[in-house]
Amino acid sequence: MTMTIKQLNKSKTPIVKINKALDKLADKVLFPEKLEQANRILKTVGLPKVKKSHSR
Numbered sequence: 001m002t003m004t005i006k007q008l009n010k011s012k013t014p015i016v017k018i019n020k021a022l023d024k025l026a027d028k029v030l031f032p033e034k035l036e037q038a039n040r041i042l043k044t045v046g047l048p049k050v051k052k053s054h055s056r
């Protein structure tokens with residue numbers, strides 16, 4: 001579905017263009033210390049409980 005410029009300007013949905021140059025970073029760990037800390041916290045504390053909504 002192609003939208004006109006006017007429709008895009010009135011739309012409440014953000015328009016995001018993904019830069020393909022970011023693909024080279026997909027397999028790299030950029031912040032190993034932070035990753036280690038997050039994994040340690042998840043191992044000891046675990047994930048938070050999520051309340052499920054029954055509304056459909």
